[in-house]
Every structure is written in C-alpha cells, then in structure tokens.
Amino acid sequence: MSDFAGGPIPGALSWTPDLSAADRETVWHPYAPMPSVVEPFPVVGADGVRIRLADGRELVDGMASWWSAIHGYRNPVLDQAVRDQLDTMAHVMFGGLTHAPGVLLARRLAAMAPEGIEHVFFADSGSVSVEVAIKMCLQYQRSQGHSGRTRLLTVRGGYHGDTFGAMAVTDPAGSMHQLWADVLPGHVFADRPPAVCTEEYADHLRRLAAEHADTLAAVIVEPVVQGAGGMLFYDPEVLRVLRAVCDEHGLLLVFDEIATGFGRTGELFAAAHAGVSPDIMTVGKALTGGYLTLAAALCTARVAHGISSGEAPVLMHGPTFMANPLACAVAYASTGLLLDGAWRENVAGIAKLLTEHLEPARELPGVADVRVLGAIGVVEMAEPTDMRTATKAAMDLGVWIRPFGKLLYVMPPYITPEEDVVRIAEALVAAARVSGRP
Ligand SMILES: *Cc1c(COP(=O)(O)O)cnc(C)c1O
Numbered sequence: 001m002s003d004f005a006g007g008p009i010p011g012a013l014s015w016t017p018d019l020s021a022a023d024r025e026t027v028w029h030p031y032a033p034m035p036s037v038v039e040p041f042p043v044v045g046a047d048g049v050r051i052r053l054a055d056g057r058e059l060v061d062g063m064a065s066w067w068s069a070i071h072g073y074r075n076p077v078l079d080q081a082v083r084d085q086l087d088t089m090a091h092v093m094f095g096g097l098t099h100a101p102g103v104l105l106a107r108r109l110a111a112m113a114p115e116g117i118e119h120v121f122f123a124d125s126g127s128v129s130v131e132v133a134i135k136m137c138l139q140y141q142r143s144q145g146h147s148g149r150t151r152l153l154t155v156r157g158g159y160h161g162d163t164f165g166a167m168a169v170t171d172p173a174g175s176m177h178q179l180w181a182d183v184l185p186g187h188v189f190a191d192r193p194p195a196v197c198t199e200e201y202a203d204h205l206r207r208l209a210a211e212h213a214d215t216l217a218a219v220i221v222e223p224v225v226q227g228a229g230g231m232l233f234y235d236p237e238v239l240r241v242l243r244a245v246c247d248e249h250g251l252l253l254v255f256d257e258i259a260t261g262f263g264r265t266g267e268l269f270a271a272a273h274a275g276v277s278p279d280i281m282t283v284g285k286a287l288t289g290g291y292l293t294l295a296a297a298l299c300t301a302r303v304a305h306g307i308s309s310g311e312a313p314v315l316m317h318g319p320t321f322m323a324n325p326l327a328c329a330v331a332y333a334s335t336g337l338l339l340d341g342a343w344r345e346n347v348a349g350i351a352k353l354l355t356e357h358l359e360p361a362r363e364l365p366g367v368a369d370v371r372v373l374g375a376i377g378v379v380e381m382a383e384p385t386d387m388r389t390a391t392k393a394a395m396d397l398g399v400w401i402r403p404f405g406k407l408l409y410v411m412p413p414y415i416t417p418e419e420d421v422v423r424i425a426e427a428l429v430a431a432a433r434v435s436g437r438p
Helices: 018-026 076-086 100-112 126-143 164-168 199-215 237-249 301-308 325-339 342-363 387-396 418-436
Strands: 043-047 050-053 058-061 117-123 151-155 188-190 216-221 252-256 280-283 295-300 367-373 376-381 407-410
Touching: 058 418, 076 325, 100 117, 100 295, 100 325, 117 126, 117 301, 126 164, 126 216, 126 252, 126 280, 126 295, 126 301, 151 199, 188 199, 199 216, 199 237, 216 237, 237 252, 295 301, 342 367, 342 376, 342 418, 376 418, 387 418, 407 418
Parallel strands: 151 188, 151 216, 216 252, 252 280
Antiparallel strands: 043 050, 050 058, 117 295, 280 295, 367 376, 376 407
16 A cells, blocks of 8 residues: 555646736746736646637647647647556656666667667756757867867857856857856857858858867757747758768767757758768757656767766766656657657648748738748748737737747647648738738
C-alpha cells in the first residue's frame, strides 16, 4: 500500500474571477512589467487546436504555445504517456541513477538527429541547453589545447534564449537583450544571412572566421529559420559555407534547432535543408509536444571524446531536474507520433494553405513581406504593430496569435484541420489590415 493512501485527492484547480486581481498583483508575465499593463486572458482549458477562455470564447491556436504543441492539446497518446509515467515515478535525480524514459528518449533522438550526432545531454529548458552547448564548445577547444578559443561566431538576427550565455550570442541590436550589451561577453557577429547566399556573403563569413580564428571556439546559428530575432528564412547554402569554414579553422558548428526541430520547417530538422550535419545540436520547444519543459544538447562522438579526455575530464553541468522522467516519457511519446511520418504531409498541407490564404495580405497598406516555410506563416509589417489591436482583430475571428514588433506570425499545431488553418490565415490578414491602417 502506498505511504500516501488516504490523503486528500485535490481536484483540478479551477479559475475564479478573483484570480484576475491576484494575477495582476502577484504574477510576473513574460516580457512584461510588474504590475502588468496588459491583462492576460485566463485560459480554462485547451483541447485539440482550441484554447478555451474563462469568458467562454474558444480560440484556434495559431501559436502552438510558442512552437511546442505540435500534436495539439490533450492529445490522448501524450496524456496517457504522462499518466503511465506518473504511476511509475514523477522524478528521480539523474546523477548516479538512470531510467527507461531517459535512455529510450536519448537513443531515439540520436537516431532521428542528423548523421554523426550520437550523444544526448538533457537540460530543463532551451536556454539552458544553449548554455550547455556553449560550454561543450569551450571545453572541447580547451581539451584540444586551445584555451584561448572562447568566443563564438554567429549571425545578426539570431535568437538563442534569455539566459546570459544564450543572450550573448543573440543579436543585441534591436533585440530584447540590447540592455545587456555591455555586460555580456563579446562574440563575433556576421551580417544577417540572406535569402540568397551570394559569393560576397560567403566571403564575408570566411573573412570573419579567418580574422578571429585564434579566439573562436565555434559557430552557432539557428539553421534556415531565424525565429524570435525576426522570423526570417535564409538560404541553406549559408549552412554549407559555415560547415566548410568550421572545418577549415577547427571550429565546432552548433545548430540551435529549438524552434526548427521536429518537422516545423518541412524537414525533421532544418539541417536537412542543407544536407549538413552540425557537431552540436540543441532541441527543446516541441520535444515534449508542448507538455513539459525539456531540452537537450546533442553532440558527436568527437566532441564527447574531446571533452572526456581533456583536463576536466567531465562535462561540468547537471541540472537538478535533468532528464525528468515525466518529461522524457511524454517526449518519447511525442517523438513516437512523428515516426510514422504523417507530420510531413500535415506540415506540407499547412504550408500550402498558409501560402494561398496569406496572399491577400501582400496588397494591404503597410505590409512589407509575406512568407511561408513549412508550418510557419509570417506577415511582416513596415512599422511595429500595436499588439493589442492586432491580437483583438485575430480574436474577433476566433484565433489566438501573439505578434511582436513588426511581425504577425503563426506556427499552428500540425494536426490543425484545413478549415482552421484557413481561419488562422484569415485572422493574420485581418490583423495586418488593422495594423497597416494609418
Ligand atoms: C525559444 C528558443 C530558445 C530558448 O528556449 P527556452 O526554452 O525558452 O529557454 C533558444 N533558441 C531558440 C532558437 C528558440 O527559439
């Protein structure tokens, strides 16, 4: 019998109107002041691709909860995976102990990852996995006798997370991290990767790498899609150039696939658009299908061996909740759902519908660009939008979006039915219409 038998069994915590005041007075929301100026909408449930608000409205989710809920909410397979794991154990430490969900997930990730990636270090969020990846790079170079190689080369427009190491490789200009420019380590920034890689741009990368080779440990980029830094898509050729540059100068190549991983761009990992393998890859966001926080830094045998035969000779990192079994179990189930390959058709279908139904936005005043890649749709305005007005226009059509700056964008769950994808696209066009009004 369980030690806990007979204790109270709490029901689901439900929303009551007084919680709005408590939220305002106590809770700090992302990228917001305290107290908040824009009241968040209370959510009382989410099912499939719909989010249900406390006032009874139902919104089709255009955001997949920031790229993560690729299989939708209350997915029966994922729900069951969490329940089953809960009946075994919610958590144990990963130091000196191991468990099936962690091992099985690691083995599957290594199998899914680009050629050459063999080892998996679990972390508890995307930003932390980027910290781990950077640490791997520096420690690898140190093990090779290059302790002076402590900087990274990256490109403008990138975003790698909100912790300090990750902020340092995020474009400081115009980003959320501008504030910290003078307290972050100085890395080397190349120009934004272009939509078409010219010989001139390739030379720019080659020159920068050659110029700083003595102090560079690695190159880090989001492959093909720059997410929070501008929702820009760039020429995969850039990745081939970077691979060659890294090989020439003994640098490691890191692909941050936290946003792009698990099918979002139409390939399982965006690296496949270029046919290039990185030395280190980070994953997060959709890893657990949006259920629990989990991320990982994956690497090749060369990186792992370099670090493990170096002066330390261990990777000096170990988050308390590393490889949390609940998170690993649901990630195993979520990646399992991807294995049958149906995601590829779903993502291609979403791409086709977004392309078709975002087209009218091109004609609207104030619209600078409309672009689609995989299940990502973007309407870029010439000027920053008013988030509240744009959000309301979409909500009036029953769709949840979260614009920022000049960007109106969506990345719906892969399971979104056709009519809901169309509705999402129409809502984005409506948001662009109100945003472009003088
Ligand atoms: C979201 C994101 C991160 C940070 O992940 P968190 O889980 O929010 O810490 C890092 N890199 C990229 C490319 C991202 O999109």
